[in-house]
Amino acid sequence: MQLDSINLCKRDFRMAHIGNMLVVFVIVGFVITVDLWAQDKTDYRVLPADFNADKEQQMMRAYQRPQVHAALDTRLKELEAALASPDAIAAYQRKRQAYLTRVFGPLPDRGPLNAQVMKRLQRNDYLIEHVLFESLPGFYVTANLYRPAGEGPFPGVLLPCGHAANGKAYTSYQKASILLAKNGFVVLCFDPLGQGERRQLIGNEPHQIIKPGNEHNPIGVAPILLGRSIAAMMVWDGMRAIDYLCSRPDVDAKRIGCTGNSGGGNLTSYLMAFDERIVAAAPGCFMTTHRRKNESPGPGDAEQNLHAQIRDGFDHPDFILSRAPKPTLILAATHDYVPIAGTWEAFRQAKRVYTVLGHPERVEILETNDKHGFSRRMREGMVRFMARWLQHRQVVVFEDENVPTLSEEMLQVTPHGQVRWLPNTRSVFDLYTESERNLAAKRPPLTAKVVRTVTGIRSLEDLPRPLVKTIHSKNSAIPKKLIIRPEPGIVLPALYFPGGSHQPILIAPGDGMNSAVEQAREWHDKGHPVLIVEVRDTGETSTRNWRFPGADSFIGHMLGRSWLTMRAEDLLVSARWLAETTQQEPTTIHATGEAVPAALHARYLEPDLIDDVQTVGGLTSWRELMTSRQGFRHIHQVVYGALKFYDLPDLQKPSAKKDQ
Numbered sequence: 001m002q003l004d005s006i007n008l009c010k011r012d013f014r015m016a017h018i019g020n021m022l023v024v025f026v027i028v029g030f031v032i033t034v035d036l037w038a039q040d041k042t043d044y045r046v047l048p049a050d051f052n053a054d055k056e057q058q059m060m061r062a063y064q065r066p067q068v069h070a071a072l073d074t075r076l077k078e079l080e081a082a083l084a085s086p087d088a089i090a091a092y093q094r095k096r097q098a099y100l101t102r103v104f105g106p107l108p109d110r111g112p113l114n115a116q117v118m119k120r121l122q123r124n125d126y127l128i129e130h131v132l133f134e135s136l137p138g139f140y141v142t143a144n145l146y147r148p149a150g151e152g153p154f155p156g157v158l159l160p161c162g163h164a165a166n167g168k169a170y171t172s173y174q175k176a177s178i179l180l181a182k183n184g185f186v187v188l189c190f191d192p193l194g195q196g197e198r199r200q201l202i203g204n205e206p207h208q209i210i211k212p213g214n215e216h217n218p219i220g221v222a223p224i225l226l227g228r229s230i231a232a233m234m235v236w237d238g239m240r241a242i243d244y245l246c247s248r249p250d251v252d253a254k255r256i257g258c259t260g261n262s263g264g265g266n267l268t269s270y271l272m273a274f275d276e277r278i279v280a281a282a283p284g285c286f287m288t289t290h291r292r293k294n295e296s297p298g299p300g301d302a303e304q305n306l307h308a309q310i311r312d313g314f315d316h317p318d319f320i321l322s323r324a325p326k327p328t329l330i331l332a333a334t335h336d337y338v339p340i341a342g343t344w345e346a347f348r349q350a351k352r353v354y355t356v357l358g359h360p361e362r363v364e365i366l367e368t369n370d371k372h373g374f375s376r377r378m379r380e381g382m383v384r385f386m387a388r389w390l391q392h393r394q395v396v397v398f399e400d401e402n403v404p405t406l407s408e409e410m411l412q413v414t415p416h417g418q419v420r421w422l423p424n425t426r427s428v429f430d431l432y433t434e435s436e437r438n439l440a441a442k443r444p445p446l447t448a449k450v451v452r453t454v455t456g457i458r459s460l461e462d463l464p465r466p467l468v469k470t471i472h473s474k475n476s477a478i479p480k481k482l483i484i485r486p487e488p489g490i491v492l493p494a495l496y497f498p499g500g501s502h503q504p505i506l507i508a509p510g511d512g513m514n515s516a517v518e519q520a521r522e523w524h525d526k527g528h529p530v531l532i533v534e535v536r537d538t539g540e541t542s543t544r545n546w547r548f549p550g551a552d553s554f555i556g557h558m559l560g561r562s563w564l565t566m567r568a569e570d571l572l573v574s575a576r577w578l579a580e581t582t583q584q585e586p587t588t589i590h591a592t593g594e595a596v597p598a599a600l601h602a603r604y605l606e607p608d609l610i611d612d613v614q615t616v617g618g619l620t621s622w623r624e625l626m627t628s629r630q631g632f633r634h635i636h637q638v639v640y641g642a643l644k645f646y647d648l649p650d651l652q653k654p655s656a657k658k659d660q
Contacts, residue, residue, distance in 0.1 A: 167196020220302020227641030510593020
């Protein structure tokens with residue numbers, strides 16, 4: 001019995017040992033398999049792992065930087081020549097004003113404001129009126145009007161808000177409005193589009209509201225396709241707000257000022273350059289230069305980046321120069337993320353122009369030792385400035401300590417706190433949809449010439465021959481690693497599967513090469529030569545570690561170039577190389593994700609080179625973005641003004657050769 005027990009224990013031990021060994025083998029085998037899979041996956045990488053690791057020298061930033069500097073250098077030479085005489089300055093101004101007319105126009109009809117004072121709050125020495133008006137039919141603007149005691153008429157000051165979720169209820173904007181009212185100004189502080197009571201990304205019923213956030217980028221993509229910008233809509237709101245101020249008997253329409261901070265400084269800059277009624281202006285925490293701002297912090301939200309602004313030589317200081325010699329005060333903060341060095345460069349340019357025009361005292365700068373914000377010293381300096389130029393008074397203004405402000409609910413204009421919940425209201429999505437429908441009804445017949453004109457995509461004859469380099473690695477088997485250089489400063493990682501007598505296939509994966517290797521092997525096994533190429537700013541060359549995804553594309557937008565245009569050219573160059581290397585054409589493109597719109601354009605424009613496009617995912621119609629709440633995901637796939645002429649489905653039929 002004891003012996004049997006011992007033998008049983010030995011047997012159990014041997015079985016356990018064998019079991020443990022099997023577990024070890026399984027685990028080791030699993031680890032080896034995982035390691036080989038990981039090694040195989042990693043092995044497909046073409047560029048070094050630290051590519052784009054340098055925040056300042058990432059590919060698209062470095063590629064566009066010389067273009068930006070060249071355009072701005074040309075502008076500086078033009079400005080220097082303009083300083084020769086007042087007449088030369090006038091010519092310089094006319095060119096900048098013509099640009100603003102193009103980028104902000106055409107203006108809608110000035111319909112009735114249908115303004116209503118919804119409520120009044122009497123304070124100790126000023127009155128707050130809750131104002132609601134329509135900048136467009138059914139498109140409401142909410143505002144608080146601060147009125148001083150007395151009969152007037154008083155000078156009027158428009159105060160656009162910066163990027164505060166609660167808009168006009170933000171503490172520093174209340175304090176600025178109160179300080180102005182206490183010193184004899186009627187102030188209209190209004191909610192910008194997407195802020196305060198003018199949120200767009202909310203539900204259709206009261207209390208269906210998401211967490212406050214920045215809405216300008218999500219709703220700023222659709223108007224690019226329409227050949228407009230969200231900035232034009234915000235400028236129009238501001239102009240209609242001035243219309244309201246000027247319509248009041250207690251406001252002197254010939255004494256209008258404008259001031260705002262951050263995003264409000266941006267809108268103040270637009271309005272003071274575009275609306276001649278603004279006599280005195282004080283933009284805060286915005287004025288700098290593109291050369292400085294593009295580096296740090298980088299482009300701002302959608303409304304701050306005007307189409308072809310840099311290409312056409314319109315820099316931040318031109319918002320001041322365009323209105324010279326009207327009184328202008330630059331409000332700045334030493335420790336702002338808006339580059340203070342650029343602020344002083346802008347001021348110097350303005351001071352020189354105003355001096356040539358004989359009014360150097362009409363442009364000044366106020367720099368506070370603060371961070372970004374409409375600080376107390378800024379508010380005091382702004383009021384002193386407005387008093388000098390709109391009231392003809394030299395006064396020393398100080399703000400009281402602990403100025404009482406009101407809650408967002410007390411300043412609320414609409415019954416439920418959002419214009420979207422008013423009867424018969426229209427949203428930006430309604431306006432976009434209506435505009436797209438009107439454009440679609442007027443589109444001319446589509447030709448390759450039209451598409452080239454709209455996009456700027458060059459013909460094959462005009463595109464340079466790429467430099468193609470094979471990367472040598474330990475594994476010399478297929479696929480071959482390539483670097484394709486379509487133009488100086490741009491590298492496109494690629495994998496090439498040579499051989500085969502069937503039609504060449506070009507794969508353009510929107511989410512990186514690894515996702516396409518298995519499919520490429522299948523086609524290669526069937527006799528197709530296959531090239532996988534990552535178009536710029538996808539996969540290994542994706543921009544990283546910078547302000548927000550898409551910031552670089554806004555620099556391209558200000559240079560007048562679309563990401564889609566550049567990516568389509570990447571595909572054309574790659575397809576031509578593939579055809580010449582294999583001595584076979586035409587080529588079929590298989591595109592996914594972000595590469596889809598570029599592939600559709602490449603095939604439409606060069607049907608002899610690319611006879612078919614197969615797509616998976618990606619954007620298939622620009623019309624979808626008219627109502628999309630996530631439009632900014634597609635910022636790389638839009639072309640300025642394209643919906644005036646065609647939509648993506650129109651590219652499904654290749655262009656005829658005669659249209660080339």
